[in-house]
Amino acid sequence: MSSDLLDSEISTGLALEVRQVTKSYGNLVALDDVSFELRKGEAHALLGHNGAGKTTLVRTIAGQVVPDSGAVFVDGALVSLSSPRDAQVCGIAVVDQELTLLPALTVAENIHLGRRDARFFGAATDRNGKIASLLTRLGLAHIHPDTLVAELSLAERQLVEIARALSRDAQILLLDEPTATLSDVEIQRVFTVVRDLLTEGRSVIYVSHRLGEVLDLCDRVTVLRDGRRKATRPVAGMDRAGIVRLMLDEGAVEAARIPRREGNGDAPSVITARGLAAPQLFSLVDLTARAGEIVGIAGQIGSGASSVVRALAGLVPSCTGEVAVDGHPGSPLGTPIRSARAGIAFVSNDRKSEGLFLDKSITRNLVATRPRQTCRHSVVSAKRSRDLGRQLCALVGIDAKRAEDPVSSLSGGNQQKVFIGRCLEHPEVKVLLLDEPTRGVDVAGRAEIHNLVRRAAAGGAAVLFVSTEFDEVLDLADTVVTMFGGRVVATHRGSDIDASTILAETTHGSSVRGVA
Amino acid sequence: MTTRPGMARLARRSRRGGLPYVLLVVMLLVFVVLPVVAGQQVTSFNYYNLFQVFASLGLLSVALGLTMIAGEFDLSVLGTYAFAGLVAVKLGADDPVVGLLAALVLAALIGALQGALVAWFRLPSAAVSLGVYIALLGLTATISDSKTVPYNNLNVSDVLDRQYLEIFSLRSIIAILAVAAIAVTMTYTRFGRDVRAIGSDRRASLRIGVRVDSILVVLFVLSALLSALGGSMLALSLAAATPDPGFDPLIFALTAVLLGGVSLRGGTGTVLGIAAGILTLSLLRELLTVLATPTYVSSLATGGLLLVVAFAAAPGLNAWWLSMRRPTKRVAEPPSLSRVG
Numbered sequence: 001m002s003s004d005l006l007d008s009e010i011s012t013g014l015a016l017e018v019r020q021v022t023k024s025y026g027n028l029v030a031l032d033d034v035s036f037e038l039r040k041g042e043a044h045a046l047l048g049h050n051g052a053g054k055t056t057l058v059r060t061i062a063g064q065v066v067p068d069s070g071a072v073f074v075d076g077a078l079v080s081l082s083s084p085r086d087a088q089v090c091g092i093a094v095v096d097q098e099l100t101l102l103p104a105l106t107v108a109e110n111i112h113l114g115r116r117d118a119r120f121f122g123a124a125t126d127r128n129g130k131i132a133s134l135l136t137r138l139g140l141a142h143i144h145p146d147t148l149v150a151e152l153s154l155a156e157r158q159l160v161e162i163a164r165a166l167s168r169d170a171q172i173l174l175l176d177e178p179t180a181t182l183s184d185v186e187i188q189r190v191f192t193v194v195r196d197l198l199t200e201g202r203s204v205i206y207v208s209h210r211l212g213e214v215l216d217l218c219d220r221v222t223v224l225r226d227g228r229r230k231a232t233r234p235v236a237g238m239d240r241a242g243i244v245r246l247m248l249d250e251g252a253v254e255a256a257r258i259p260r261r262e263g264n265g266d267a268p269s270v271i272t273a274r275g276l277a278a279p280q281l282f283s284l285v286d287l288t289a290r291a292g293e294i295v296g297i298a299g300q301i302g303s304g305a306s307s308v309v310r311a312l313a314g315l316v317p318s319c320t321g322e323v324a325v326d327g328h329p330g331s332p333l334g335t336p337i338r339s340a341r342a343g344i345a346f347v348s349n350d351r352k353s354e355g356l357f358l359d360k361s362i363t364r365n366l367v368a369t370r371p372r373q374t375c376r377h378s379v380v381s382a383k384r385s386r387d388l389g390r391q392l393c394a395l396v397g398i399d400a401k402r403a404e405d406p407v408s409s410l411s412g413g414n415q416q417k418v419f420i421g422r423c424l425e426h427p428e429v430k431v432l433l434l435d436e437p438t439r440g441v442d443v444a445g446r447a448e449i450h451n452l453v454r455r456a457a458a459g460g461a462a463v464l465f466v467s468t469e470f471d472e473v474l475d476l477a478d479t480v481v482t483m484f485g486g487r488v489v490a491t492h493r494g495s496d497i498d499a500s501t502i503l504a505e506t507t508h509g510s511s512v513r514g515v516a
Numbered sequence: 517m518t519t520r521p522g523m524a525r526l527a528r529r530s531r532r533g534g535l536p537y538v539l540l541v542v543m544l545l546v547f548v549v550l551p552v553v554a555g556q557q558v559t560s561f562n563y564y565n566l567f568q569v570f571a572s573l574g575l576l577s578v579a580l581g582l583t584m585i586a587g588e589f590d591l592s593v594l595g596t597y598a599f600a601g602l603v604a605v606k607l608g609a610d611d612p613v614v615g616l617l618a619a620l621v622l623a624a625l626i627g628a629l630q631g632a633l634v635a636w637f638r639l640p641s642a643a644v645s646l647g648v649y650i651a652l653l654g655l656t657a658t659i660s661d662s663k664t665v666p667y668n669n670l671n672v673s674d675v676l677d678r679q680y681l682e683i684f685s686l687r688s689i690i691a692i693l694a695v696a697a698i699a700v701t702m703t704y705t706r707f708g709r710d711v712r713a714i715g716s717d718r719r720a721s722l723r724i725g726v727r728v729d730s731i732l733v734v735l736f737v738l739s740a741l742l743s744a745l746g747g748s749m750l751a752l753s754l755a756a757a758t759p760d761p762g763f764d765p766l767i768f769a770l771t772a773v774l775l776g777g778v779s780l781r782g783g784t785g786t787v788l789g790i791a792a793g794i795l796t797l798s799l800l801r802e803l804l805t806v807l808a809t810p811t812y813v814s815s816l817a818t819g820g821l822l823l824v825v826a827f828a829a830a831p832g833l834n835a836w837w838l839s840m841r842r843p844t845k846r847v848a849e850p851p852s853l854s855r856v857g
Contacts, residue, residue, distance in 0.1 A: 105716065
């Protein structure tokens with residue numbers, strides 16, 4: 001089957017084989033006769049943009065989806081993976097794309113949870129220090145196994161999630177976007193642990209949108225496109241561009257490329273913040289955004305960048321400072337309603353719990369912020385909502401036929417487009433804030449989302465976005481603000497943006513702290 | 517600065533959910549002090565009464581609270597409570613143990629049926645258990661012809677309610693042991709942890725491999741068993757079973773569960789917390805009896821207490837307080853750049 005593989009290790013045998021699996025949802029064929037082989041001791045990347053079938057394949061292997069036809073073999077034996085528990089029995093441990101930790105339980109309880117060999121008594125304790133040593137390996141030595149997960153930061157939770165999968169002592173580790181919320185140092189720690197597993201002869205399936213990580217960690221890569229396997233290749237000798245070419249049609253790559261815009265330095269400033277501060281998050285932050293300007297705030301996790309936009313959205317009650325929004329008398333700080341009244345729209349980095357009404361229709365989501373446009377004499381007009389919904393669907397590039405489908409039926413990238421679309425063509429929005437606008441979105445979806453953001457700016461809004469990915473900041477921003485340790489390091493306007501400066505300023509704050 | 521690991525764990529655990537115990541201690545102090553000030557006498561009989569309430573309404577509360585921790589709502593506990601009392605009196609005419617066992621077995625079947633409907637058919641538990649509650653009331657009315665059924669073996673009542681150590685009875689000791697067993701199960705076993713997990717996030721629990729369905733069935737059986745134990749022992753000790761206990765027992769149970777730190781959203785709360793809630797509420801009732809206050813004062817006090825707890829436990833309260841305070845502060849002294857940081 002793997003005729004394009006001439007590795008000498010081909011005789012080592014397969015840890016997992018997915019053979020000719022097909023799965024459809026209604027008319028949509030998510031997986032079309034897809035096969036996938038995982039060797040023992042290899043790290044195998046699974047790539048493909050949203051809608052390519054990647055998620056369905058991952059869920060099949062994790063026992064969350066039962067395919068219509070096809071078979072799965074683990075260690076040469078035919079298995080039936082009809083529940084997550086079955087997958088566990090077969091020696092497959094999963095780090096889900098979404099966090100599955102339970103905040104009300106302790107770290108130790110979470111790690112033991114769902115183990116098929118868990119004892120009936122003593123389910124809550126770290127019996128022989130195994131958990132503590134696992135946490136230490138992942139750089140979480142400061143966290144006691146009896147800490148409630150509710151008290152952990154997002155990055156720490158992600159690492160605990162990984163610790164749980166590692167604790168299962170599984171032969172096959174399935175990592176689905178495990179690093180989306182981690183910093184570079186933390187990612188390297190995870191990689192070190194994963195490499196140890198590989199040398200023990202265990203296998204890893206690695207799903208990520210970050211191609212750099214794939215090149216760094218993986219031995220082989222399988223690319224899916226439109227529900228089919230496009231190729232399986234050794235990573236050695238491949239580069240980013242090569243992988244992207246496999247993932248996209250050439251036409252799509254061209255269409256996705258948008259020329260950089262020149263910022264307009266003469267436009268009036270729409271939002272000005274001076275001396276923003278919130279205890280333990282950030283201090284002394286000054287920001288300005290002009291009409292039509294896209295300001296990118298670059299910073300690693302914990303730099304305070306995300307907290308700054310959350311504060312402007314009224315979500316950090318302890319934030320103080322002076323904020324003036326053009327044409328609005330009061331300060332937007334303090335509560336989300338105050339912020340919204342000032343004409344600020346916020347796209348959170350967590351669309352599931354802070355953004356979309358998942359079980360409501362795409363139209364309902366798109367018009368949710370527009371009571372004035374959809375009402376006639378204070379009564380909601382179904383016709384106006386429908387028309388506006390269609391119009392906005394067209395704007396964000398979603399088939400109008402799906403306008404009445406629930407948002408949850410869309411892929412992650414399309415959900416994000418709906419989330420952003422809610423703030424577009426909105427007469428009351430003067431400032432658009434975005435926190436990680438393309439987290440977990442593939443290359444093509446990302447280009448589309450960037451276009452939407454540019455469109456908002458072209459319409460006269462001031463845009464502020466936060467990203468931990470420098471490529472994104474460089475692609476999208478007219479003005480780049482770098483942050484480190486809760487302070488602004490520098491502000492770069494127009495042409496003096498350059499990648500190495502941004503990287504230096506956001507990772508080595510100590511050398512430039514004096515600037516702030 | 518080394519503490520014993522067990523102590524450290526206890527400290528870490530009690531950081532959250534300490535409110536029910538604080539409340540219990542405060543209420544106990546009030547119970548001891550207020551009658552003295554008012555010139556009334558608290559006797560050991562008042563404490564005995566406290567545990568007698570624990571043996572009936574307390575078990576009902578734990579039954580309700582268990583399903584609430586798992587994010588479900590078992591309204592049928594009240595029906596099971598009445599039904600089990602009737603069964604114990606009717607079938608236990610010759611031997612009370614037979615009556616008690618019959619009541620428990622039938623209750624377990626009712627619980628299993630509800631659990632199966634909720635777990636396997638994904639029916640909402642509030643609707644299913646409300647239906648079962650109403651059906652059970654119909655059943656008890658049919659069996660008893662809507663009249664209180666007397667129990668002629670008065671010796672049983674004597675044995676169940678005889679005072680031990682001044683403040684306990686056989687009935688309250690059985691109830692306390694049952695609740696203790698449940699508390700240990702919920703705190704220290706895989707089952708208890710899984711119950712809290714499915715109450716906290718059911719989808720995530722499923723994905724990790726928790727057996728959500730079977731746990732729900734067992735939980736509904738446990739809930740039915742506890743309420744049946746409370747109801748049947750009460751009927752035997754009163755030597756009478758009533759076909760319809762009204763809504764008061766359920767109101768008591770729900771109040772005690774909420775005082776005990778269980779959230780309506782599930783996932784939080786402990787059996788010990790519920791026990792503290794039950795005792796707090798019983799103390800309040802007993803206190804008002806000692807002071808001979810009219811019923812409406814009792815209602816006012818109970819309602820007030822619940823509101824205070826709801827406020828104190830509200831997670832958004834802190835944020836709300838901060839945001840309410842901010843504007844006045846800003847007008848008074850806008851922060852200048854040199855002062856911040």
